[in-house]
Amino acid sequence: MTTRAQPDFAIVGGGLCGRLVAWRLAGDGHRVALYERGDALGTQAAAWIAAAMLAPLAEASVAEQLITALGAASLETWPRILAELPEPVFFQRNGTLVVWHHADRTEAPLFERRVRANAPAELLDGGFVTLSGKALGAAEPALAGRFAQGWLLPREGQLDNRQVLGALAAGLVERGVECHWNTTVTDDAFPHARVVIDCRGLGAKPALPTLRGIRGEVARVRAPGIGLARPVRLLHPRYPLYIAPKEDDLYVIGATEIEGEDMSPVSVRSALELLSAAFSVHPGFGEARILELNSQCRPTLPDHRPALVWDGAQTLRVNGLYRHGYMIAPEVADEAARFAAALLDRRIADADAFADWQRNARWHELFHLEAGHAVA
Numbered sequence: 001m002t003t004r005a006q007p008d009f010a011i012v013g014g015g016l017c018g019r020l021v022a023w024r025l026a027g028d029g030h031r032v033a034l035y036e037r038g039d040a041l042g043t044q045a046a047a048w049i050a051a052a053m054l055a056p057l058a059e060a061s062v063a064e065q066l067i068t069a070l071g072a073a074s075l076e077t078w079p080r081i082l083a084e085l086p087e088p089v090f091f092q093r094n095g096t097l098v099v100w101h102h103a104d105r106t107e108a109p110l111f112e113r114r115v116r117a118n119a120p121a122e123l124l125d126g127g128f129v130t131l132s133g134k135a136l137g138a139a140e141p142a143l144a145g146r147f148a149q150g151w152l153l154p155r156e157g158q159l160d161n162r163q164v165l166g167a168l169a170a171g172l173v174e175r176g177v178e179c180h181w182n183t184t185v186t187d188d189a190f191p192h193a194r195v196v197i198d199c200r201g202l203g204a205k206p207a208l209p210t211l212r213g214i215r216g217e218v219a220r221v222r223a224p225g226i227g228l229a230r231p232v233r234l235l236h237p238r239y240p241l242y243i244a245p246k247e248d249d250l251y252v253i254g255a256t257e258i259e260g261e262d263m264s265p266v267s268v269r270s271a272l273e274l275l276s277a278a279f280s281v282h283p284g285f286g287e288a289r290i291l292e293l294n295s296q297c298r299p300t301l302p303d304h305r306p307a308l309v310w311d312g313a314q315t316l317r318v319n320g321l322y323r324h325g326y327m328i329a330p331e332v333a334d335e336a337a338r339f340a341a342a343l344l345d346r347r348i349a350d351a352d353a354f355a356d357w358q359r360n361a362r363w364h365e366l367f368h369l370e371a372g373h374a375v376a
């Protein structure tokens with residue numbers, strides 16, 4: 001029942017999507033309450049573990065055009081979001097470097113073919129630069145003499161995932177969002193609000209039965225003196241690897257991709273693979289100090305696409321961000337916030353209005369009507 005005491009929006013799940021959607025709606029002057037089972041730092045979220053690379057072109061090797069286009073648009077939006085947050089967040093737009101060892105050279109044409117097939121033409125235009133060994137050394141001095149060739153994807157970016165989660169938490173307080181940290185919400189006791197937005201990631205499985213987890217493992221190391229200037233991806237037939245340099249000589253090295261919802265600690269095999277591959281990129285990683293070995297599961301839908309699922313009443317679910325959450329979240333959260341505001345105003349109350357909305361939406365592929373729910 002709606003009462004005046006209810007907020008306009010209750011957001012369940014305060015990982016990456018929940019914080020962004022709450023931030024956006026509160027910025028529009030709405031009364032928002034956020035419920036998160038973990039802490040304000042975000043330690044329970046997949047977003048806590050992620051490397052937060054914003055690499056739509058490099059990801060085109062494994063993702064379809066919808067994802068790369070969402071990523072390209074979101075890359076432009078991130079700086080605007082970060083500029084409004086009350087705490088600084090490391091954001092870099094210095095490109096991605098792609099390299100491979102001679103023994104794995106057959107991986108390179110496969111990668112290039114997939115990228116060219118899946119990336120929008122405007123991303124490729126000037127965005128995929130072939131480097132000779134010498135040019136590679138000039139672009140990334142830390143790797144001079146180590147690789148015979150590579151590619152520089154100069155427009156890609158990255159940010160510090162933990163800083164952005166923290167800055168969003170501070171920003172939510174500043175915008176008057178009622179934040180309920182350490183509060184688990186169960187499906188039979190959703191909070192009361194005029195509109196509920198379910199951003200629980202993998203925690204939404206009871207409501208989205210086809211959702212599954214894909215385990216990812218990462219290492220965080222401190223390696224003074226290497227000085228990589230941008231994320232580096234190593235092509236490899238068994239363990240493709242990335243090394244994302246953050247501030248203060250911190251490197252996020254990842255990530256495995258293993259089907260299943262195993263949240264147990266990192267396996268010895270994965271640790272060996274990740275760390276050996278990093279050592280093969282630069283021997284300086286041999287002296288790095290391991291700060292953390294950690295794992296999480298990426299919330300994934302069967303088509304590997306993000307989805308905005310309306311239940312036909314007052315609940316919207318935002319999910320399926322899989323391995324691209326940071327890369328695409330600004331656009332997905334924006335689309336979700338617009339739709340949720342339309343639900344609040346009762347501009348969408350039946351299937352026809354939903355179909356109209358979907359037809360006119362910028363990212364119409366994201367919208368779905370929840371199976372088995374009658375439209376109010």
Ligand SMILES: Cc1cc2nc3c(=O)[nH]c(=O)nc-3n(C[C@H](O)[C@H](O)[C@H](O)COP(=O)(O)OP(=O)(O)OC[C@H]3O[C@@H](n4cnc5c(N)ncnc54)[C@H](O)[C@@H]3O)c2cc1C
Pocket residue numbers: 012013014015016017018035036037038042044045046047048049050051052053054183184185186199200201202203204215216217218254255295296297298299318319320321322323324325326327328
């Ligand atoms: C190893 C790894 C590396 C990654 N690297 C990248 C990368 O480089 N670039 C990129 O773009 N993406 C990356 N990602 C993907 C990205 O982290 C996810 O896509 C993103 O975090 C999904 O956001 P979300 O908000 O949907 O889910 P989450 O971030 O998982 O947030 C969901 C939140 O809901 C909360 N919750 C769950 N159930 C409940 C409940 N019942 N009650 C209250 N709260 C609940 C959880 O505690 C959590 O905080 C990576 C992911 C992993 C695991």
